[in-house]
Amino acid sequence: MAKLLEVKNLVKSFGGVKAVNNISFDLFEGQILAMIGPNGAGKSTCFNLINGQLMPDRGSIRVDGREVIGLKPRQIWKLGIGRTFQITSTFVSMTVLENVQMALMSHHRKTKSLFQKAGNLFVDESMELLNLLGLAQQHDRLCGVIAYGDLKRVELAMALSHRPRLLLMDEPTAGMGPAERLSLMKLTSRIVRTRNLGVLFTEHDMDVVFSHADRVMVLNRGELILEGLPQKVRENKDVQLIYLGNGGA
DSSP, X not given: OOEEEEEEEEEEEETTEEEEEEEXXXXXXXXXXXXXXXXXSSHXXXXXXXXXXXXXXXXXXXXXXXXXXXXXXXXXXXXXXXXXXXXOOOOXXXXXXXXXXXXXXXXXXXXXXXXXXXXXXXXXXXXXXXXXXXXXXXXXXXXXXXXXXXXXXXXXXXXXXXXXXXXXXXXTTTTOOHHHHHXXXXXXXHHHXXXXXXXXXXXXXXXXXXXXXXXXXXXXXXXXXXXXOHHHHHHOHHHIIIIIOTTOO
8 A cells, every 4th residue: 555644753832832743654656544632632633733734843644655734724625635524614605516516616726716617617526526425416505504424424525626635624523423434434434445545534423433443543632642453542541531431432
């Protein structure tokens, strides 16, 4: 398997607080890596460092062997990194189809083309993505009226629009019911296998984590305290005490 992401000795402080303290890990193609930990563990900071929204104090972040520290988020996006957010970022006044079309227009650099009818652009490609995500029948509905779980699927379709090799998913099932959560991650797992993507995701639902992650890394107070197979992490006493509780997950 090819190594998609290599993080080494990553450090980021805010004042006197080390939000990320000497974290290192790798992610390979076709692999789903879960990043878990209590609130304030450093998960979002780590994501924002990888995505270029924050600059680390020191360390290295390589995508396909290329150092990306110092690049802007859009430059990193062009290297094949997609991202979904905890709070959905769709255009609620536009249809499901139009949201995906906008993402594809951005990917193909058509957003500044004022003399083309946007509604005619990338329809087939958009519908292909919506069909993949089980949304084809809702293509003409406004994002402002569809179910929240379906909004999450629209956002995933948008993230997949530029065919990323690496996908960052920040709490992808936040706000969803238990059945919706497992359904979305089952779908994500299938896409990872068929497209040979790498996925790094954060999640508070341990059923989702242990059902779908190939590997799990546990952060606490900015430090990586354990990384390994889900069962190994589930059974670790320190993890149970710090994050899962004495009774485990």
